Amino acid sequence: MKIGIVDDELDMRTQLEAYVRRYGAEAGLRLQTACFPSGDALLASAEEGFDILIFDVDMPGRSGLETAREIRARDERVTILFVTNMAQYAINGYEVEAVDYVIKPIGYYDFSMKLRRAIKRARQNRPMVLVVDTLGGPVRLEVSQILYVEVMGHYLSYETKTGSFRVRGTMKEHEPELKKHGFARSHKSYVVNLANTENIQAGELTVCGRSVPLGRAYKDSFLAAYMQYLRG
DSSP states (O other), rough: EEEEEOOOOOHHHHHHHHHHHHHHHHTTTTOEEESSSHHHHHHSSSOOOOOOOOOEOOOOOOOHHHHHHHHHOOSSSSSEEEEEESGGGGGGGGTTTTEEESSSSOHHHHHHHHHHHHHHHHHHHOEEEEEEETTTEEEEGGGGGGEEEEEETEEEEEEEEOEEEEEEEEHHHHHHHHHHHEEEEEEEEEEEGGGGEEEEEEEEEEEEEEEEOOOGHHHHHHHHHHHHHHHH
């Protein structure tokens, strides 16, 4: 998990980074850190892919809250944790969906409790990913981007919003894992992502604008799976 620390005080950045590393060692987690002396430095950096960002609220120039607003506009998934001198500043964190805040001076116990909560939120926000062994090598596919999987001869084709990925194997081998991630069989040659299913007709589905057959033998089980998905 990747954690960014944004604070204008070197001593505070050093302390927070040490706390993160200590927590990672105690919890058996691989926590990578990157530190920034200001919000502007973070925004100008080429660093990306943060799971958690820890902001000092009150910094010279662009404040932590102002920086968090810009980050949130770009990234809906990143988890934000604030550090502040005064508790009344923390209420402003709600507008950027901050998970919590820590009051200075910061003790390790209090920080570790807040960091644990932030890590839990970050895990929930992470996109589900499937690693598939394509003809060109292993590829990580976000589950939300997969439309359906189609049998094509002795291969499977993972059809996504951005392209197709051909995989060796059978539907029997892949279907159990796909079902865990919200897929259901609509036809002997198709397993469909329920989250991307838009319309259901007599013998056909619409999946992000594409037509997929709905076989008679699979209709009842597919509809049951779809209704269960809609109920959450």
